[in-house]
Amino acid sequence: xxxxxxxxxxxxxxxxxxxxxxxxxxxxxxxxxxxxxxxxxxxxxxxxxxxxxxxxxxxxxxxxxxxxxxxxxxxxxxxxxxxxxxxxxxxxxxxxxxxxxxxxxxxxxxxxxxxxxxxxxxxxxxxxxxxxxxxxxxxxxxxxxxxxxxxxxxxxxxxxxxxxxxxxxxxxxxxxxxxxxxxxxxxxxxxxxxxxxxxxxxxxxxxxxxxxxxxxxxxxxxxxxxxxxxxxxxxxxxxxxxxxxxxxxxxxxxxxxxxxxx
Numbered sequence: 001x002x003x004x005x006x007x008x009x010x011x012x013x014x015x016x017x018x019x020x021x022x023x024x025x026x027x028x029x030x031x032x033x034x035x036x037x038x039x040x041x042x043x044x045x046x047x048x049x050x051x052x053x054x055x056x057x058x059x060x061x062x063x064x065x066x067x068x069x070x071x072x073x074x075x076x077x078x079x080x081x082x083x084x085x086x087x088x089x090x091x092x093x094x095x096x097x098x099x100x101x102x103x104x105x106x107x108x109x110x111x112x113x114x115x116x117x118x119x120x121x122x123x124x125x126x127x128x129x130x131x132x133x134x135x136x137x138x139x140x141x142x143x144x145x146x147x148x149x150x151x152x153x154x155x156x157x158x159x160x161x162x163x164x165x166x167x168x169x170x171x172x173x174x175x176x177x178x179x180x181x182x183x184x185x186x187x188x189x190x191x192x193x194x195x196x197x198x199x200x201x202x203x204x205x206x207x208x209x210x211x212x213x214x215x216x217x218x219x220x221x222x223x224x225x226x227x228x229x230x231x232x233x234x235x236x237x238x239x240x241x242x243x244x245x246x247x248x249x250x251x252x253x254x255x256x257x258x259x260x261x262x
Contacts, residue, residue, distance in 0.1 A: 188230035
């Protein structure tokens with residue numbers, strides 16, 4: 001079956017490829033075995049080629065299939081090694097023809113970023129900076145589920161590890177939005193994003209956080225939930241805020257540039 005579907009993606013015209021695409025999308029949604037077999041059959045390379053086509057239906061189903069295969073270890077390697085595969089997915093996130101395609105791209109980037117090298121490469125892709133606006137819109141949206149929002153915040157946290165990414169998140173209102181999301185439902189990804197913004201943004205960022213009375217209570221909630229990773233990061237963030245308050249540093253210029261944090 002896997003070899004047959006792989007062949008169907010190569011042969012025939014655009015319309016003939018929709019049926020095997022939908023079948024691959026369905027087969028790989030929940031089955032680890034099907035994902036593994038289809039990756040071995042070489043469908044990733046064909047999917048990445050199809051992603052370049054302008055057809056909306058092809059793009060959506062292809063991106064959904066790539067998302068499913070990005071959950072497979074070998075699938076991650078094939079996607080990242082497919083000559084600009086990461087860049088193409090970020091491009092769909094920025095300019096996807098349908099909202100569903102952009103959501104699938106965001107989720108795929110989240111799974112791909114679990115590999116260390118891919119996390120760095122995604123952060124260094126120039127087009128990942130414009131993607132910040134798309135990701136923040138997904139977090140704000142009332143039409144997407146908590147899973148998509150969590151994935152979007154996680155990707156923003158990766159992007160904020162780099163100075164240019166940090167500036168892009170801050171300039172688009174990412175700090176205030178993250179604090180709001182954290183206060184509504186404590187998420188580890190929010191804490192990671194805030195910590196990365198503090199590390200790269202310095203006093204401009206943690207000065208703004210120190211002025212928000214809700215942040216400490218939200219961080220204490222994360223600590224009390226018992227998640228070791230989230231708790232450590234929440235503790236580190238609280239330490240930064242407390243040290244700032246004790247020193248009473250006035251936010252301003254740092255490293256030669258001013259970043260409007262709030």
